[in-house]
Amino acid sequence: MTSTELQRPPLTAAKASRSKKARERLTSPGATAAAIVIALIWTVPILGLFMTSLRPGALYRTTPWWTVFSDGHLTLSNYSTVLFESFGDSANSAPLLGNVFNSIVITVPAVIFPLVLALMAAYAFAWIPFRGSDFLFVTIFALQVVPLQLALIPLLKALGPNGLGIAGEFPGIWIAHTIFGLPLAVFLLYNFISQIPREVIEAARVDGASHTQLFFRIIIPLSLPAVASLGIFQFLWVWNDLLVASVFGSIKTYPLTYPLANLAGGYGQTEYLVPAAAFVSMIVPLIVFFSLQRYFVRGLLAGSTKG
């Protein structure tokens, strides 16, 4: 052992204590209490909704859900009623299972269509220099924040009986969701694709690959993680959407959110069924969220730290 090594322990200890001080967390009883209160406000209502959805309808108005811990009254009948039976009093009387199917029929194509088209455009903006590229990209980027409300009426007209005649049908909703999803999709995929090392692209070009070949051989395989992140975004956005579904849909196509919003505004005899119906609409996004949270967070960060 040399002398320098002998001297090291005190030095590292000093450094360690300094860095320990720097790493010291911002904690105090107040901060901990605040964190606990926040965590409770952000979770207890969902638990409450779930418990309420399992309570017999006769108890709905009179007994709060937390009495379940003393009386133990639980039932699945609310779920079987909303899913399988005609309930409610008017237009929303069809069983929600039909709306579950509608949500699926709307969402899956409305996720795939914009992703594929945006991937093509994002590749072009990132790796094919052309005149006007900058202007077009900035325009698409700016469109992200333009309220889609601005386009609703004329687009509805274009898809309506005097136009394509597909308003109120699934294809009309797919097209609307595809258009509204494109700006964000192009932007996020561009962020990702432009990070692909230049050497990879150049190597393929030297081998004589055309733009199209490059797209299939390099861009698609390499951008799958980004496509996954964005797919989750678009999925949650479309599944949870109410506006596009209301404007471009009809009784034949309404997804879960539509009858749910009507039920909640109804305050009729079916009020006790609302929590179960709400949970039916939330279960798929929650499963997607929990199983793919990592991809989702990655996409969020890619979208918000680069801009």
Next chain:
Amino acid sequence: MGSMPVMAVGSVRMGGLNADFWATNGKNLLLALVAIGAFIAVVALLLWGTELFSRLFSDKWRGGIQLFTLVSPVLILLAIGLIWPAVQTFFLSFTNVVRIPDPATGINVDQSTFVWFKNYIFAFSDPTELRTVINTLVWMFVTPILSTLVGLAYAVFIDRAKGERTLKSLVFLPVAVSLVGASIVWGFIMYDFNQTGSQTGIINALIALAGGHPINFLTADPWNTIFLIMILVWTQTGFAMVVLSAAIKGVPIELNEASALDGANAWQRFWQITVPSIRGTLVVVLTTITIATLKVFDVVRTLTQGRNGTNVIAYDMYDQFFVKDNRPLGAALAVVMFIFVVPIVVYNVRSMRKVRENH
């Protein structure tokens, strides 16, 4: 009501599920599958067709032809589906549309007249409409600030705590919930109000426990707007928290060490080191939530339909368009929404340009 066995499923009736139900939904699912298959096939054919077609041309043209196929679908869709409709909405907002019977056929037709700024003047002078505009500004101001503050506080308080990932998931969870769902969670569980009898809503039960008077949260004008805003805050905080937490972890430890050497405590370091270091991210989070807030109509649509002074432009616009059939006013409101985001668009485009130049 007799005593009820725990988890009584009862007899499951499936009254709503007849043969027709299965035929319709089966057909719809099939339609989706066919549409996806057709779409993929068309795109693949288009790309490969372009590849083959472009080989007929010289090198100089080949790249351009392929480029055209790659970008034109997006550009065409955005031009005819977003930009052109937006321009039409803009023109519509300066007109007045009346439905009068056509002298020849007797069928009602729309007749529009140019009225300059009449719809805008109405939107900013009519007391009900003005209230709607003011409410929207309150939403746009309060939601981003509250979400960011709570998200930042939570991110800092649980930073490097034991089980940080799980603690984050708890607050992040509502991000996955639809706004209709979130409105029901709050409207039916937190804000529930009973005129008589025991309170079944969490907050009113707590108020009653403390000996206070229960509040009808959704009708208590003007505070009901704040209560509705809380619902959106509840869904946006998770986003702010996750993004800010990542930014906080990116602050170089050396900065904190140097500051610690100077004798700064954790609280001072938070203000002097952390906040300035994550300023860019804070701006992104605030602007993102502001834009999201502006477009939100689901909360008002689900819980109050704009009653008791809770209307916002996004819902009013929908209402004027599709319920009250006052499309020009709806168009004017949509344009007002757009004007509200213009400063953010300009700011975003500027900072994005900088990023792209460095690329």
